[in-house]
Amino acid sequence: MSAPVYLALLHHPVVNRDGEIVTTSVTNLDIHDIARSACTYDIAGYFVAHPSTGLRALCERVSWHWQEGYGAKINESRRVAMELVHVVPDLEHVLAKIQSETGRAPIQIATSARLHERPTTSFPELRARIENGDQPILILLGTGYGLSPDVVDACDALLAPLRGPGEYNHLAVRAAAAILLDRLRAT
């Protein structure tokens, strides 16, 4: 028994370096890189959430290129990974899609490099929950300087921050996604 794990990358509401709530633009490589990591670590779906119709159209165009356009002809491994990508407006749509796919609401797990007041769930704890559970798990990643405090507070749990040996903790979201999937899913 193992719970299906989903990832969502939110571009809103996230914070900027001054802690203000903003909407970030799209970084193309966030789509491919995280899709490839998700495919490597057997993730059930990867949602790219953006409130702008125009930027969702850009994401869909990138996704189309690798799934059906010229990219699909020259790069089979990327085509396969891009099948996991769903472009949606916001978290509500992510939750609705998971509900319709699995028949259940997911357990929502926030991620953050910043300190929050609420206690965190360790990687081994979440890993055990995935391996021994069946309720879908949704891991939320924030672009910019991270998920807004309201999103973090509304989640069921907050994953422990990724830290190296020193104080520096400014990983790219693509790097953070890769590391957390490896910690949760590597065999």
Place this chain on the structure above:
Amino acid sequence: MSAPVYLALLHHPVVNRDGEIVTTSVTNLDIHDIARSACTYDIAGYFVAHPSTGLRALCERVSWHWQEGYGAKINESRRVAMELVHVVPDLEHVLAKIQSETGRAPIQIATSARLHERPTTSFPELRARIENGDQPILILLGTGYGLSPDVVDACDALLAPLRGPGEYNHLAVRAAAAILLDRLRAT
């Protein structure tokens, strides 16, 4: 006692999807993302190696932007990470720089997602070697479809490939770098 660890990203000689030896172009985000991961995991230096004078100039320009140009004014955390970046023509220059910095030749560790005939070193083995040693360690990453077989054969050891639960193993080099640093250096 702990050995200094260096990373090098080679754009030549690497293989393409048909196994031919090629030179790849530069991906801007390979510079920032891997620099930020290297900074997080306390790496002594990150080398971006490219044989083309023009593409090295591009890398230097990107590096200058974040270290001294406008980027340095608006993004202090990226500025700090970019201090680790050295742009060089090839592996020989990487080795010479480490020799001059540390007074010793590094142990060269190849990485590859493909199968090779030689035995691999596990992550716990390399981690122990770093933690208990003092000879510098240089980890080589290949762009494209990975380091050329000759480069892999010439290294002192080959690190075990990163694998998830399934067969898919097409991580972005930026993702692979992040994961391997986490496995070797996370506290």
